[in-house]
Amino acid sequence: MTIDSPPKPTISPYKHHVLLCTGQRCGEEGAGQALYDSLWTKLKAAGIHEGPERTKFNSVNCFGACKGGPVMCVQPQGIWYYNVTPANLDLIIAEHLVGDQAVQELVFHQSPEASDSAQRGSAG
Numbered sequence: 001m002t003i004d005s006p007p008k009p010t011i012s013p014y015k016h017h018v019l020l021c022t023g024q025r026c027g028e029e030g031a032g033q034a035l036y037d038s039l040w041t042k043l044k045a046a047g048i049h050e051g052p053e054r055t056k057f058n059s060v061n062c063f064g065a066c067k068g069g070p071v072m073c074v075q076p077q078g079i080w081y082y083n084v085t086p087a088n089l090d091l092i093i094a095e096h097l098v099g100d101q102a103v104q105e106l107v108f109h110q111s112p113e114a115s116d117s118a119q120r121g122s123a124g
């Protein structure tokens, strides 16, 4: 018997996946959306917009962590940032997405695996 299924989705290679909250409850109205709208230009300027080093990005309506935003999660490390202002986003891009070092002063939560990695001396 053959199971009729739709075509399997595909995703181009990437190094990091940024999930940015564009909801209204974790930051000033429109702040998350403005950041999201700037992401492509910023990632392109940093040279991480294509190829295996690229940063994939998507918006999220709410993470259920509605304080001190905009809030952003970087996968696959599971590192969660708060207070992602335009200047702090530039810092996260330079230090984490390009330099593979989490910006600890902006981190409010990490997956257990990220914590283990940080204790071994590498947060990225």
Ligand code: FES
Binding pocket: 021, 022, 023, 024, 025, 026, 027, 061, 062, 063, 064, 065, 066, 067, 069, 071
């Ligand atoms: S609205 Fe951003 S985390 Fe809830």
